[in-house]
Amino acid sequence: MRDELVFQSELVKDARILGGYGIKLNNKFKVGIPDLLLKVPGIPSALVECKRIKQWPKKTNSPITLDLTPIQERSLREYALAGGLSLIAIDLPNQPGMRNMVVLRVSHTPITLPLKLSPHALGLLQLQRPVAQTWDLATIMSLAKEVSSTTPESHDLIS
Numbered sequence: 001m002r003d004e005l006v007f008q009s010e011l012v013k014d015a016r017i018l019g020g021y022g023i024k025l026n027n028k029f030k031v032g033i034p035d036l037l038l039k040v041p042g043i044p045s046a047l048v049e050c051k052r053i054k055q056w057p058k059k060t061n062s063p064i065t066l067d068l069t070p071i072q073e074r075s076l077r078e079y080a081l082a083g084g085l086s087l088i089a090i091d092l093p094n095q096p097g098m099r100n101m102v103v104l105r106v107s108h109t110p111i112t113l114p115l116k117l118s119p120h121a122l123g124l125l126q127l128q129r130p131v132a133q134t135w136d137l138a139t140i141m142s143l144a145k146e147v148s149s150t151t152p153e154s155h156d157l158i159s
Contacts, residue, residue: 004052007091008035011048014134015040032069034076034086043141046085047076056092056102063116066090073111081108087144088115094131101127101135105144 012022020040025033039045049072053064066088068076076086085105092100103125104117117124125143129135 004035004050004091007052007089008050011036011038011050011089011135011137014137017134018136018138020137030071032071034072034079038137038141040138040141043138044083044085044145046087046141046144047079048087048089049076050089050091052091054093056100063118064090066115066117068111068113068115070113073113073115076106077108077110080106085141085145087141097131099129099131099135103127103140103144105147 008024012024015022015038018040020038022036022038025035025037027033034047034049036048036050037045038048049068051066053066057064068088076088080086086107088104088106090102090104092102094100125140125147127135127140
């Protein structure tokens with residue numbers, strides 16, 4: 001099974017392929033900060049928390065639980081409040097020859113932890129690409145900027 005570090009490395013590499021910048025935010029003194037800072041030309045920079053789930057639920061009433069730390073939630077929310085793009089990128093199990101990802105935009109509204117989300121919530125960007133291709137982060141980040149964010153009014157958050 002792929003791990004989160006491989007997923008993070010792919011996103012950083014894909015940002016650089018597009019002429020952008022990506023870096024893994026790693027701080028041994030402050031555990032739990034979001035994983036990546038990504039910037040692609042023409043799109044605001046994004047603070048990204050990467051998650052890996054084993055299976056995407058098929059039923060609407062089966063929530064996905066994302067274990068964000070309080071520091072991650074606060075960092076993403078404060079970055080959004082300052083005008084930045086805050087995202088949660090979820091790496092999904094693959095079909096043979098394909099890669100799957102779901103992207104969720106985080107707003108300045110506090111999130112109840114752990115985050116429980118309906119798999120069919122509005123505003124989730126569900127993406128798929130062949131393994132040999134890169135993620136088109138410019139399009140993904142541009143779309144994420146336009147979609148609703150994680151507020152109870154715009155998502156099926158489950159408390």
